[in-house]
Amino acid sequence: MRIGEGVPLSRLTTLGTGGSARAFARPETEKEVEELLGWAGERGIAVATVGLGSNLLAADEGVDALVLRLGGELAAVETEGEVLRVGGGAANAVCLHRARTAGLGGFEFACAIPGTIGGGIWMNAGAYGGDFSQVLGRALVATTDGAAWLTPEELGLSYRHSDLSHGQVVLRAELRLFRRPSEEIRAEVRELNARRKAAQPTNRRTFGSVFKNPEHELSAGRMLEACGLKGHRIGGARISPKHANFIENADGATTADAISLMAEARRRAHETFGVELRHEVEFLGALELPPL
Numbered sequence: 001m002r003i004g005e006g007v008p009l010s011r012l013t014t015l016g017t018g019g020s021a022r023a024f025a026r027p028e029t030e031k032e033v034e035e036l037l038g039w040a041g042e043r044g045i046a047v048a049t050v051g052l053g054s055n056l057l058a059a060d061e062g063v064d065a066l067v068l069r070l071g072g073e074l075a076a077v078e079t080e081g082e083v084l085r086v087g088g089g090a091a092n093a094v095c096l097h098r099a100r101t102a103g104l105g106g107f108e109f110a111c112a113i114p115g116t117i118g119g120g121i122w123m124n125a126g127a128y129g130g131d132f133s134q135v136l137g138r139a140l141v142a143t144t145d146g147a148a149w150l151t152p153e154e155l156g157l158s159y160r161h162s163d164l165s166h167g168q169v170v171l172r173a174e175l176r177l178f179r180r181p182s183e184e185i186r187a188e189v190r191e192l193n194a195r196r197k198a199a200q201p202t203n204r205r206t207f208g209s210v211f212k213n214p215e216h217e218l219s220a221g222r223m224l225e226a227c228g229l230k231g232h233r234i235g236g237a238r239i240s241p242k243h244a245n246f247i248e249n250a251d252g253a254t255t256a257d258a259i260s261l262m263a264e265a266r267r268r269a270h271e272t273f274g275v276e277l278r279h280e281v282e283f284l285g286a287l288e289l290p291p292l
C-alpha cells in the first residue's frame with residue numbers, strides 16, 4: 001500500500017483550502033485499511049478519513065495525521081432486495097442513482113448533499129426532513145482493534161452529529177430502503193434540486209452549512225442575514241450573497257480567512273440574538289474558534 005507525503009488538503013476539500021497531510025493513502029480494501037491503521041498505530045500517528053471534503057475545513061499549517069480516502073471496493077454500491085450495500089467512500093450521488101435504477105426509495109433527501117456515505121454517517125447528514133439515521137441499518141467501522149458492525153443507536157446519530165471520532169473508519173454500510181417506482185424518485189429529486197438551486201449557492205467552492213441551526217425561531221442563515229452579513233468578505237472568503245449560512249472561496253481564500261469570517265458571524269449573532277452558534281463544518285488539524 002503506497003503512503004504519500006505532503007499531499008495538499010486543498011485538493012481534498014470542496015472549499016479548496018488547507019495545508020498538507022503528514023501522510024496520505026487511498027485504501028481500496030478492508031485489509032489495506034487494517035494495514036494502514038496498524039502502520040499509524042505503531043508510529044503513534046493519528047488517522048483521519050476524508051470523503052469528498054464537502055464538510056471540512058483543514059488547517060493552513062497542515063494536518064499531523066495519516067489521511068485516508070477510500071476507493072475501490074470501499075466505494076462500491078450494490079443492491080440486495082431492499083438493502084443498498086455501500087462502501088464508506090461511495091458518493092451519495094452514485095448511491096442515489098443505483099437506488100433509483102433498482103426502484104428503491106428513501107434516499108432522495110441526499111440528492112443535493114455532495115458527500116460520501118462515510119461523511120454522511122459521521123455528520124448524520126440530512127435535508128428536507130430526511131437524514132442518514134432514518135435509512136441506515138448498520139455500518140462497519142474499523143479501528144486499530146478490528147472492525148465491528150454498529151447500529152445507528154450505537155453510532156449515536158442525532159441532529160448533524162454522531163459519536164464517531166478520528167481513528168474510526170466507516171468501511172461499509174447498509175441502507176434500508178423501500179420499493180418505489182423510479183419515475184416517482186426522479187420527479188422528487190428534480191423538485192428537491194430545483195428548491196435547492198433557488199435558495200443556495202451552486203457551482204461555488206463552499207463546504208455547506210457553516211453553523212447548525214440553533215433552537216430559535218430563526219435558522220442560522222436567517223440570523224446571519226439579519227446581522228447584515230450576506231456578501232461580507234474577509235481575505236478571499238465571503239459569506240454567500242445568496243444564503244448567509246454558506247462561506248464561499250471567492251478568490252484565493254485560506255482556512256484562516258474562513259475561520260475569521262466564522263468568528264465574526266458568531267460574534268454578531270451573539271450580540272444581536274444572544275445565541276451561541278455552533279459550527280456544523282468539521283475541523284481537521286489545529287483549528288478553533290475564539291471564545292465569544
Ligand SMILES: Cc1cc2nc3c(=O)[nH]c(=O)nc-3n(C[C@H](O)[C@H](O)[C@H](O)COP(=O)(O)OP(=O)(O)OC[C@H]3O[C@@H](n4cnc5c(N)ncnc54)[C@H](O)[C@@H]3O)c2cc1C
Nearest residue numbers: 051052053054055088115116118119120122125126170208
Ligand atoms: C453545496 C453543499 C451543500 C450541502 N448541503 C448539505 C445538506 O443539505 N445537508 C447536510 O447535512 N450537509 C450538506 N452539506 C455538507 C456535506 O456535504 C455533508 O456533511 C456530507 O455528508 C459530508 O460528506 P463528505 O464525504 O464530503 O465528508 P467530509 O467533508 O470529507 O468529512 C466530514 C467528516 O466525516 C469524516 N469522514 C468522512 N468519511 C469518513 C469515513 N469513511 N470514515 C470515518 N469518517 C469519515 C471526516 O473525517 C470528517 O470529520 C453540503 C455541502 C455542500 C458543499
